[in-house]
Amino acid sequence: MVSRIISSKFGFVFLVAMVIVLVSSATRVILFFLSIHDVDPSLLTTAGIFAVGLGYDVINAGYVIIPLLLFMLVTPSRLYKQTWFVYLRYITLFLFTFLALFNAVSEYFFWDEFHTRYNFIAVDYLIYTTEVLGNIRESYPIEWILLTLAIISVAITYLLKPAVAQLQSSGSNAWKVRARYLLVLSVFPLFSFLCVDNTFHHLSNNPYVNELAGNGLYELFAAYRNNELSYDQFYKRLDYVDVNDNLRSLIKTPDSRLVSSQPASVDRYITSDGIEKRLNVVMISVESFSADFMHHFGNPKEITPFLDSLYDHSLVFTNLYATGTRTVRGLEALSLAVPPTPGQSIVRRPNNEDLFTLGTVFRNKGYETQYIYGGYGYFDNMNYFFDHNGYHVVDRTAIPDGDIDYENIWGVADENLFDLAFKEIEKDYSSGKPFFAQVMTTSNHRPFTYPDGRIDIPSHSGRDGAVKYTDYAIGRFITEAKTKPWFDNTLFVIVADHCASSAGKTELPIEGYHIPMLVYAPSHVKAGVMDRLMSQVDIAPTLLGMLNFSYRSKFYGYDIFRLERGRERAFISTYQKLGYLKDSALVILSPQQGVEVQSLSTRHSIDKAEEQRLTDEAISWYQAASYAFQHGLMKE
Numbered sequence: 001m002v003s004r005i006i007s008s009k010f011g012f013v014f015l016v017a018m019v020i021v022l023v024s025s026a027t028r029v030i031l032f033f034l035s036i037h038d039v040d041p042s043l044l045t046t047a048g049i050f051a052v053g054l055g056y057d058v059i060n061a062g063y064v065i066i067p068l069l070l071f072m073l074v075t076p077s078r079l080y081k082q083t084w085f086v087y088l089r090y091i092t093l094f095l096f097t098f099l100a101l102f103n104a105v106s107e108y109f110f111w112d113e114f115h116t117r118y119n120f121i122a123v124d125y126l127i128y129t130t131e132v133l134g135n136i137r138e139s140y141p142i143e144w145i146l147l148t149l150a151i152i153s154v155a156i157t158y159l160l161k162p163a164v165a166q167l168q169s170s171g172s173n174a175w176k177v178r179a180r181y182l183l184v185l186s187v188f189p190l191f192s193f194l195c196v197d198n199t200f201h202h203l204s205n206n207p208y209v210n211e212l213a214g215n216g217l218y219e220l221f222a223a224y225r226n227n228e229l230s231y232d233q234f235y236k237r238l239d240y241v242d243v244n245d246n247l248r249s250l251i252k253t254p255d256s257r258l259v260s261s262q263p264a265s266v267d268r269y270i271t272s273d274g275i276e277k278r279l280n281v282v283m284i285s286v287e288s289f290s291a292d293f294m295h296h297f298g299n300p301k302e303i304t305p306f307l308d309s310l311y312d313h314s315l316v317f318t319n320l321y322a323t324g325t326r327t328v329r330g331l332e333a334l335s336l337a338v339p340p341t342p343g344q345s346i347v348r349r350p351n352n353e354d355l356f357t358l359g360t361v362f363r364n365k366g367y368e369t370q371y372i373y374g375g376y377g378y379f380d381n382m383n384y385f386f387d388h389n390g391y392h393v394v395d396r397t398a399i400p401d402g403d404i405d406y407e408n409i410w411g412v413a414d415e416n417l418f419d420l421a422f423k424e425i426e427k428d429y430s431s432g433k434p435f436f437a438q439v440m441t442t443s444n445h446r447p448f449t450y451p452d453g454r455i456d457i458p459s460h461s462g463r464d465g466a467v468k469y470t471d472y473a474i475g476r477f478i479t480e481a482k483t484k485p486w487f488d489n490t491l492f493v494i495v496a497d498h499c500a501s502s503a504g505k506t507e508l509p510i511e512g513y514h515i516p517m518l519v520y521a522p523s524h525v526k527a528g529v530m531d532r533l534m535s536q537v538d539i540a541p542t543l544l545g546m547l548n549f550s551y552r553s554k555f556y557g558y559d560i561f562r563l564e565r566g567r568e569r570a571f572i573s574t575y576q577k578l579g580y581l582k583d584s585a586l587v588i589l590s591p592q593q594g595v596e597v598q599s600l601s602t603r604h605s606i607d608k609a610e611e612q613r614l615t616d617e618a619i620s621w622y623q624a625a626s627y628a629f630q631h632g633l634m635k636e
Contacts, residue, residue, distance in 0.1 A: 012089055013068050015163060016096045017061040019156065023100040024057035024215055025050075031111050031212055038115075038208045048203045049213045056215035059196060062189040064217070068092070069186070089164050090157055098153040105145060107216040116211045118220035119229060198222035207233060225350070229343035229576070231626035234591040238619050240264065240627070246620035255545075255562045259552070264624035265633050267554050270541070274548035279524060280490040281362070281543070282425070283438045284477075285334060286470060287327065287445050289496035291318075291514040293467050303457075303468040306475030307494065307518065314518040315525050317560075320534045321513045321570040321581065322498040327440070328380045329573070330497030333536035334438070335359065335389065336634065337555035340573040341626045342591075346634075347385045355634045356554040358540040359390030362436040365549065368428040370394055372421050373440045375411025382440075391438070394424055406451040411442040413450050414473035422480070429486045440497070444470045463500060478520070492520040493543060495536075508579040508588055510600070513572040519546070533568035533581070534560050554634055556625060571621070580618030583610070587618040 032039070032049065039045065079085050110118060201213035223229075231237075238246070244263045251266045252258065260267035291297040295308045296316075302308075323333040328345035332338065335357045336346060346352050359369040370392045377383035377395035387393045396411055399420055406413040412420075421439045428435035443450050448466035449459045455472050457465035474494065481487050496515035517539065519525055525546070534542075537557035544551065545559035558567070569582040580587040584601040588594075597611045606614075628634050 012093075012164065013065050013072060015160065016068060016093060017058075017065050019093070019097050019160075020061040020064055020100050021054070021057045023097075023104050024060065024217075025054060027104040027107055027216070028053050028057075028212060030108065034111065035115070035208050035212065039206065039212065040204075040209070045204065045209060049209060052201050052203060052213040053215065056201060056213070056218050059189075059192045060215045060218045062192060063221075064096075066189060068096075086165065090161065093160060093164060094153050094157045097156050098149055101149045101152060102146075103217060105149065109140070110216075115208070116233070117214045117216045119223045119234075122220050122223065228341075228349055229591070231342055231623055234593070235342065235578070235589050235622070236593045236595050236615075236619055237623055238616060240623075242616070243620045243623050243627075246616060247624045250617060250620065251556070253558060253563055255559065256553070262633060264627040264631075265554075266556055266624075266628070267552070267633070270544070270549070270551055270553050270559075272545065272548040272550045276549060277524065277547045278365070278434050279521065279547060280425075280429075280434050280486055281436045281493065281547075282421075282481075282490060283334070283436070283493040283495065283543075284474060285330065285438060285440050285495055285497045286474070287441045287443070287497060288500040289444060289467070289470070289515065290499040290501070291320075291496075291516045292511075293500070294516055297514075297516065301464060303464050304471045305468075306471050306478075307516075310478070310494075310518055310520055313522060313527050314520040315528050315530060317517040317519075317530045317534055319531050320495075320515055320517050320539075321510070321536065321572055322496060322515045323513075323536045323571050324573050325498050325512075327497045328382075330536065331382070331385075331440070334495070334497075334539060335386075335391075337537040337540040337557040338629075338634065339537060339556055339571045339621050339625045340578065341622065341629060342573075342578060343575060346629060348381045349629075352385055353388040354636050355389050356636050357389045357391075358543075359386070359436065359438075360636055361540075361544060361549065361551050361553075363390050364551070366433060368392070368431060368433050368435040370424055370428070370435070370437045371440070372417070372424055372437055373411070374399075374414065374417035374420070374442045394420065406449070408447060408449050410445050414441045414443040414470050415451070415454070415476055417441060418473055418477035421477070425486070426484075429484075441470055441473070443473065444500075488523045490521065491524065491543075491546070492518075493539075494518045494520070495539060508572050508574070508577055508586065510572065510581065510586065513570075519543075530560065532560055532565070533570055535570040537571060556621070569617075578618070578622050580614065580621065582614060582617070585610075585614055587614050589618060589622060 028050065107117065110122060198214065198219055202210045203213055204210060240263055247264060247266065248258060251268065255272065256268045256270050258268045292299055294304045294311070295302060296311050297318075323329055323340040324345070326345070328347040329340055332340070332345040332347050336355060337358070338346065346355070362369045369390055371382070371386040371394070373382060373393070373395045375396050377386075377393055383393050383395065399412060399416060403419065404412050404416050406416075411417070417439065421437060425435060425437055428437070444463070444466040447460060448462055450466065450469040452459055455465065455468045457468055459465065478492065481490070481492075495517040499512050499515060501512060515536070535557065537555070538560050539557070541553065541555050541557045541559045542561065545561055560568070569580065572579040572581060576591055578589040580589075584599065584604045585606055586598045586600055588596045588598070590596070595615055597606060597614060599606050
């Protein structure tokens with residue numbers, strides 16, 4: 001059967017796959033000799049690298065040629081007889097060869113910088129395309145590289161021209177024959193997808209050996225699926241004994257008692273002396289809401305009139321910082337109260353079920369817990385994450401089309417989202433149980449569109465209008481809530497998921513993470529200002545502390561009201577850069593074991609001892625959190 005497939009029209013696909021495999025194998029040879037001093041070049045090790053590596057090269061080629069297989073299937077038989085179709089095959093072979101060579105060169109430069117195959121850093125590069133392309137143009141003679149690769153690709157295509165011509169004239173054109181061959185060929189990539197992952201090439205304790213035995217493109221897609229960047233491999237580390245000692249000291253507070261001796265565990269019991277308040281809680285997490293949108297934080301445009309009016313009647317947290325730059329990072333901090341581990345948010349990672357969350361605590365206290373979202377919650381894995389971690393998910397699918405005033409690609413208008421929230425809250429209230437509802441807005445997001453006639457800024461005219469519309473929708477919601485019997489027994493928490501922009505002149509511009517939070521409950525919470533430094537991971541334990549809850553905790557955050565002064569800190573991050581803000585200093589951890597300590601005050605210099613202390617604290621938090629997720633310590 002295999003020989004018949006090779007001699008059929010699908011033989012061309014085999015030819016393309018062979019080119020891809022050969023280029024991948026040649027890349028491995030080059031990287032092997034570049035790293036020969038870091039690899040034990042024994043016969044067994046070398047054989048393992050190239051044997052296992054060849055297997056991954058073949059698997060990768062099997063994935064890459066899938067579009068070509070489908071094209072061969074749907075191409076009408078009569079086209080195979082056309083002369084121009086031969087030239088189309090030459091062009092196709094050239095393109096696949098060029099892309100394979102381009103990838104090989106990219107892998108070479110990536111290896112030269114990071115000493116590894118593609119990983120989540122490469123995924124990050126794909127996200128920040130503008131910055132990365134600019135860096136490439138400035139760093140490498142890209143035009144000459146592309147020209148050279150094109151010439152080599154033309155030469156390889158010319159050398160394989162006789163084979164392409166022979167394959168063009170051989171085999172059956174019948175659709176049924178091609179379909180049968182495609183079915184046979186599809187078995188291999190399907191088997192690979194189900195039965196092989198990116199751990200099979202871990203042959204040794206030597207990371208160079210393991211990386212060489214892998215395949216770059218395969219690792220790129222594996223990194224995207226896993227959404228993670230190994231802390232231990234890429235960041236500055238401490239001995240785990242020191243990490244554990246530091247962490248136990250850092251996490252201890254007057255109201256807590258550690259209950260686990262596991263390394264890197266923050267499992268502890270939180271005790272409240274007050275009477276438990278079984279108040280309802282509505283948390284409104286506002287899309288892309290920077291602190292400086294509000295008049296009280298210096299904005300002169302009056303684009304948040306309702307929230308500014310609520311400011312004087314709320315407990316306002318004025319020195320609060322988001323952990324990241326995307327919604328899923330904010331949702332991670334609000335629900336898990338965990339520092340932002342490198343790579344993607346835990347919300348989007350595999351094996352993120354049954355984690356200890358804010359929803360877990362409320363559910364254990366007998367609350368109805370909901371995550372309410374105006375878009376389709378499959379986006380960013382929100383439905384799966386919240387549904388498997390203590391919340392009932394309600395999203396756009398629960399809203400009849402007739403109840404929608406406006407929607408765009410992100411979801412329904414915020415006023416319709418809050419209408420949905422009202423319906424769900426009313427159901428919870430009628431059940432006789434207290435409720436916790438987290439409502440995630442969407443309107444303050446490009447393309448900045450919303451229903452006409454609500455505010456004095458036209459739809460689709462920019463960020464200011466979207467901010468003012470969201471402010472209008474929140475005001476409409478709170479005003480209507482005041483007419484409900486559950487209002488006087490409800491705590492409203494209004495907080496951003498992240499800022500509208502994190503761009504700046506520095507790698508981690510602190511102002512790009514500054515977010516507001518208002519806690520409004522006139523019958524229970526005295527208006528005032530909390531101006532102590534606070535991280536987004538502190539919101540969950542602070543909120544539970546305001547309710548006087550005693551509970552077992554695996555949160556990494558503090559109850560800011562029970563934390564001794566001088567221990568405040570905040571975490572800020574991108575996909576790669578991990579920031580630790582404390583004592584007028586910012587520690588930045590980056591791949592390749594990079595560490596930078598910046599003073600944020602012209603009046604305060606940082607001596608070597610203080611710099612080392614802050615660095616050790618930053619490493620301990622991030623290394624422990626990464627270890628905890630990997631080893632299941634965040635599970636309930």
